[in-house]
Amino acid sequence: xxxxxxxxxxxxxxxxxxxxxxxxxxxxxxxxxxxxxxxxxxxxxxxxxxxxxxxxxxxxxxxxxxxxxxxxxxxxxxxxxxxxxxxxxxxxxxxxxxxxxxxxxxxxxxxxxxxxxxxxxxxxxxxxxxxxxxxxxxxxxxxxxxxxxxxxxxxxxxxxxxxxxxxxxxxxxxxxxxxxxxxxxxxxxxxxxxxxxxxxxxxxxxxxxxxxxxxxxxxxxxxxxxxxxxxxxxxxxxxxxxxxxxxxxxxxxxxxxxxxxxxxxxxxxxxxxxxxxxxxxxxxxxxxxxxxxxxxxxxxxxxxxxxxxxxxxxxxxxxxxxxxxxxxxxxxxxxxxxxxxxxxxxxxxxxxxxxxxxxxxxxxxxxxxxxxxxxxxxxxxxxxxxxxxxxxxxxxxxxxxxxxxxxxxxxxxxxxxxxxxxxxxxxxxxxxxxxxxxxxxxxxxxxxxxxxxxxxxxxxxxxxxxxxxxxxxxxxxxxxxxxxxxxxxxxxxxxxxxxxxxxxxxxxxxxxxxxxxxxxxxxxxxxxxxxxxxxxxxxxxxxxxxxxxxxxxxxxxxxxxxxxxxxxxxxxxxxxxxxxxxxxxxxxxxxxxxxxxxxxxxxxxxxxxxxxxxxxxxxxxxxxxxxxxxxxxxxxxxxxxxxxxxxxxxxxxxxxxxxxxx
DNA sequence: CGACAGATAAACAGAT
DNA sequence: GATCTGTTTATCTGTC
Numbered sequence: 001x002x003x004x005x006x007x008x009x010x011x012x013x014x015x016x017x018x019x020x021x022x023x024x025x026x027x028x029x030x031x032x033x034x035x036x037x038x039x040x041x042x043x044x045x046x047x048x049x050x051x052x053x054x055x056x057x058x059x060x061x062x063x064x065x066x067x068x069x070x071x072x073x074x075x076x077x078x079x080x081x082x083x084x085x086x087x088x089x090x091x092x093x094x095x096x097x098x099x100x101x102x103x104x105x106x107x108x109x110x111x112x113x114x115x116x117x118x119x120x121x122x123x124x125x126x127x128x129x130x131x132x133x134x135x136x137x138x139x140x141x142x143x144x145x146x147x148x149x150x151x152x153x154x155x156x157x158x159x160x161x162x163x164x165x166x167x168x169x170x171x172x173x174x175x176x177x178x179x180x181x182x183x184x185x186x187x188x189x190x191x192x193x194x195x196x197x198x199x200x201x202x203x204x205x206x207x208x209x210x211x212x213x214x215x216x217x218x219x220x221x222x223x224x225x226x227x228x229x230x231x232x233x234x235x236x237x238x239x240x241x242x243x244x245x246x247x248x249x250x251x252x253x254x255x256x257x258x259x260x261x262x263x264x265x266x267x268x269x270x271x272x273x274x275x276x277x278x279x280x281x282x283x284x285x286x287x288x289x290x291x292x293x294x295x296x297x298x299x300x301x302x303x304x305x306x307x308x309x310x311x312x313x314x315x316x317x318x319x320x321x322x323x324x325x326x327x328x329x330x331x332x333x334x335x336x337x338x339x340x341x342x343x344x345x346x347x348x349x350x351x352x353x354x355x356x357x358x359x360x361x362x363x364x365x366x367x368x369x370x371x372x373x374x375x376x377x378x379x380x381x382x383x384x385x386x387x388x389x390x391x392x393x394x395x396x397x398x399x400x401x402x403x404x405x406x407x408x409x410x411x412x413x414x415x416x417x418x419x420x421x422x423x424x425x426x427x428x429x430x431x432x433x434x435x436x437x438x439x440x441x442x443x444x445x446x447x448x449x450x451x452x453x454x455x456x457x458x459x460x461x462x463x464x465x466x467x468x469x470x471x472x473x474x475x476x477x478x479x480x481x482x483x484x485x486x487x488x489x490x491x492x493x494x495x496x497x498x499x500x501x502x503x504x505x506x507x508x509x510x511x512x513x514x515x516x517x518x519x520x521x522x523x524x525x526x527x528x529x530x531x532x533x534x535x536x537x538x539x540x541x542x543x544x545x546x547x548x549x550x551x552x553x554x555x556x557x558x559x560x561x562x563x564x565x566x567x568x569x570x571x572x573x574x575x576x577x578x579x580x581x582x583x584x585x586x587x588x589x590x591x592x593x594x595x596x597x598x599x600x601x602x603x604x605x606x607x608x609x610x611x612x613x614x615x616x617x618x619x620x621x622x623x624x625x626x627x628x629x630x631x632x633x634x635x636x637x638x639x640x641x642x643x644x645x646x647x648x649x650x651x652x653x654x655x656x657x658x659x660x661x662x
Numbered sequence: 663c664g665a666c667a668g669a670t671a672a673a674c675a676g677a678t
Numbered sequence: 679g680a681t682c683t684g685t686t687t688a689t690c691t692g693t694c
Contacts, residue, residue: 448668497685
């Protein structure tokens, strides 16, 4: 794994460093070959843009990883993950794993003012770069023309001199291009950081001193930012038409040229021609989309007589005109691709933000013991996650973001439950929305293997699973476990063997694994030995709000988790009460959490193709083969629980409480 | 600082 | 022989 990552890192680094020279080489070759048509230059421009974005994202990732608050805790993790994070950049400009996004979301690097300044700088840089590219292209054309004219022998000497001059000029421009690109890269990675961080700004962080603008930007403001960026492109269109170039304005950042020799070396041409940003450049698919647009009565990009393409707002009197405008102004080119790319990022960030906010809401509700009417369930402006509702093993029809509360958790005929149990149930709903999240996002679930295995087994009606079925549960329930199969499967086996709470039961067909719940609870109880009196004597459900510190709440949650688990497991399998959506899975106590909620992608792979992010991003992940055989395994139960005498009391107590829930 | 839990890797053996 | 399953050991990291 490490070797693979290292290799990818090296490759990617080479790509980044040589990308421009490679492009220059392509430009050179194109000039000599006389392929300087508009189409060719478009492709090269898009390649350049792609490279720039790759570099920007790479720089952003590296910057994030270098920040101490970036979430990487151990030096080893750093060593392992830094190259992996970088290697992700190979997959494409948009490939940001959810972990990275989470990481990015925690960064509030720039103030909005700084961002605006960056945006402006970005616009200026892009303008200048367009100038340079255009001028460079013209130089190539000129060179090509002169090469053609060399067939006239009389003018050869003079033309050779001109050619040398042109070559020298090209060197200069290549350097300028590179430097512009470097500058843009720096700005863009800051911009990327901020654009992604902006969305998490409402997370309660206080505004930095000296900031006058609100830190949290609404989607509308984001769109405005977006317009700012795209407006630059629109401006470019106009500027590019100018044949003359004021190169003096572009030299501000090109005073130092340290890599001229590297630039002049023409690297082997890169093959980016197949797709730009993962989009096929074939016109067939585009035509299909146009047809779809025409057949559809309403177009998402058309409303109130205005083109809703981000940053456009062109007035179109009728739909036909809009279609014409759409095909003319927003055809498949670099600009549209880049705009679409930005929009994808916006959507992605919003989606993740939504998930986080929803989770926060549930946590707040659980913490405050609120009724359902008080919190407003966050609406779903984006159907990206929820659209991928693979609720095969989710018997519930209740949406995951619908807050379940203790009061409504049980039916009216249900006996009153202790406050601790209520608290447990409220925690059940707390993390309920995460089901879809973990199912679709490549985020490591914050639960221990033991907890997950137990959940997998308990979700089964017979409370037993074969090893392969446990594997399948992991892969179907968590996107994270759809890769690195060797690692986590080994861990699953290891945990099954290690923990006495997992009991292997032989039968005719083979073996199934069951959970010795008493042993499981005993193991949990053992962890509470640090504060046994706290666990046993605390008035559960009494004001565990603001007055309780974290450890106290943790202890409380820990003490109530077994009940929670049992209640919800039972509900998921039989009674179908409030936790019928199998969200009992996530009713974990802090002890059950593996402390890696922000666990980063450890191998540089990103979301599987069928994750909602994969729908938006050009991600290609080597999928682990899914073995989803669901053979029934009748069993003869054999229990082998060892009970520690000193813990039997509490164990029994908890067991009784658990049964009370049932 | 040590104990402990959890994760990860790996070796190994038996079964399929 | 390859693969799967299960056990065991070792190491590292984070937490208490």
